[in-house]
Amino acid sequence: MESTVQIASLGPGAIAVAAGSAARxxxxxxxxxxxxxxxxxxxxxxxxxxPLKNNLSEIGPRMTRRERYHLHAIRSYRGRRPDPDSAKRAGNAFRRLQDRINRRARQ
Incomplete structure (x- = not known):
């Protein structure tokens, strides 16, 4: 508190220098x-x-070629125009594919 009062008593220049050093x-x-x-x-x-990588390395060899294709396509999907619904649709498709993979893994 005393140092603040001393700086304030030195004038605006000292306050600006102190504020600058405090900001840095x-x-x-x-x-x-x-x-x-x-x-x-x-x-x-x-x-x-x-754990996800380990799970994928176990499930990966059992995936069909079509499932691998779709998994890759969903991961690298980029829409032509910004479309808020496209991200939602891609997420839903990805979840459905993950569910399908998990069901196969349990079998």
Missing amino acids: EAALNARENLSEAAAMIRESAARQAL
């Missing part, structure tokens, strides 16, 4: 926190993706 420090802290959060997210995604 806050930006550095935010950048460090963001880097840490990004690393945690990457690690979490890698942990969650591993």
Whole structure:
């Protein structure tokens, strides 16, 4: 509190310098926190993706050629025009295919 009062008593120039250094420090802290959060997210995604990759490697050889084709086509689908319903339709088709694959895996 005393340092703030001293800076304020020095005038507007000192306040601007102090505010600038505080802003730089806050930006550095935010950048460090963001880097840490990004690393945690990457690690979490890698942990969650591993079982899915293992499951796909087991199911993949049992998929028919047509199922592999459709799975690849859905993953790389890009519409010609922005269409909000196309993403929904592609997601539904992908879910149906996943359900079908899961049913085959249980058999």
